[in-house]
Amino acid sequence: MALPLTVRRAFEKALNPHDVLTDLVQCRAYECDGLTGYRVVPELVLLPRDAAQVAAAVRVCAEHRVPFVARGAGTGLSGGALPVADGVVISLARLKRILEVDPVDRRAVVEPGVTNLEITAAAAPHGLYYAPDPSSQQVCTIGGNVAENSGGAHCLKYGFTTNHVLEMEVVLADGSVVTLGTETGDQAGPDLRGVFLGSEGTLGITTKITVRLLRTPESVRTLLADFPSVGAAGDVVSDIVGAGIVPAAVEMMDTLAIEAAEEAVHAGYTVGVPAALIVELDGPEAECDAGFAQVKEICERHGCTRLHIAGSAEERAAIWRGRKAAFAAVGRISPDYFVQDGVVPRTRLAEVLGRIGDMGDEAGLRVANVFHAGDGNLHPLVLYSSAAGETERAEHLSGAIAELCVELGGSLSGEHGIGTDKACSMPKMFGEDDLATMARVRSAFDPHGLCNPGKVLPTPRLCGERPGRYKPHPLEEAGVIERL
Structure with a gap:
């Protein structure tokens, strides 16, 4: 149902006509965030130029009960910026001072x-x-x-x-x-x-x-270490933290993630190795040197097969370029993939990665792993082909992995959020009273439910249907069944 012309005019008055996008092609550019499996074309896209125009646009939404979704760069991976079909997107891209x-x-x-x-x-x-x-x-x-x-x-x-x-x-x-x-x-x-x-x-x-x-830290020391198994790399992470060392970062990548990253940016990773760790320490030079010596000893004790220490800022940048390119690079080895985000205790890293591998084998799908090992924040990437009809299996596997994290004493999300993707899994982690309390807090800020509706908290409709405009089933179009 299209917004009345009077409402459109109200938005144009709050901003200006050039900052209100109504063309379907233009609006389609905002139909999803980084979770591209969910897509909804908004009714309008608003492009305010300052905070006053943001407030003016929201006041129009409040007056006319128009749902709105705030959007930044659109890099989110949980469908948190998914538009509402009969609502507006308020883009903050121009507020960049x-x-x-x-x-x-x-x-x-x-x-x-x-x-x-x-x-x-x-x-x-x-x-x-x-x-x-x-x-x-x-x-x-x-x-x-x-x-x-x-x-x-x-x-x-x-x-x-x-x-x-x-x-x-x-x-x-x-x-x-x-x-x-x-x-x-x-x-x-x-x-x-x-x-x-x-x-x-x-x-x-x-x-x-x-x-x-x-x-800015006085000293930064970075190493890249290969291991003969994911379990050995996980043990290194536990031993580093158990030794009282607090690295600035501990990242882990498995075979598939390493293969994709190396093909994309040639960072100097060892292709085919089961697991690699990036460990970085920073702080006072004497403290870094002492901690770094311990980290090297722990890596060697757990069967490290290659230990590369960055000898310059350029080498350190290359190591991180490979890690930070991993998500996008996976597109080189799979036409489609879901990026999941969950947390488990560090001591259960090897267990959860083994379970994820088994789940992937059962589903007939590959899973690449690249994640923040230091705090157990997993990022499994479920690889699939929509052209081969694997989307539903991949979506199910991705959700099952998130819920596995809760089963093992962790949480549904470490940093990507719940959004649209994991709203239906929230009851796996929270009880009815917890969810009701969250809903009450939300209502206190937004009594009419206009701010980013359908996200985070489960609702019957979203847990039973894919969001967006209704699409008839092929049997309904053929007249075999009717929609109730």
């Missing part, structure tokens, strides 16, 4: 369309940087990171987005503008900043963020 870099108090104030890497580039002349390091940091934006509470390769030591965001300017569902948190990070009363951060766009839209900056 770095408003302030304060080297004395070590913080920066930015708009939501700024990328992680741009924050670090602006802080670098002051000997500072922004620690959260998602693999897509060159393109993912801070607004989306706030929505998903993104992590990344260096979250083992430095934490997630929530550990680095001090204050946020937020547009609520009625169009009002509030500030959550403080510029120092200290506040009295309920932590509404913490409630909002990671809420996946279901409580409002962030329009300005104050982030914490850290001193």
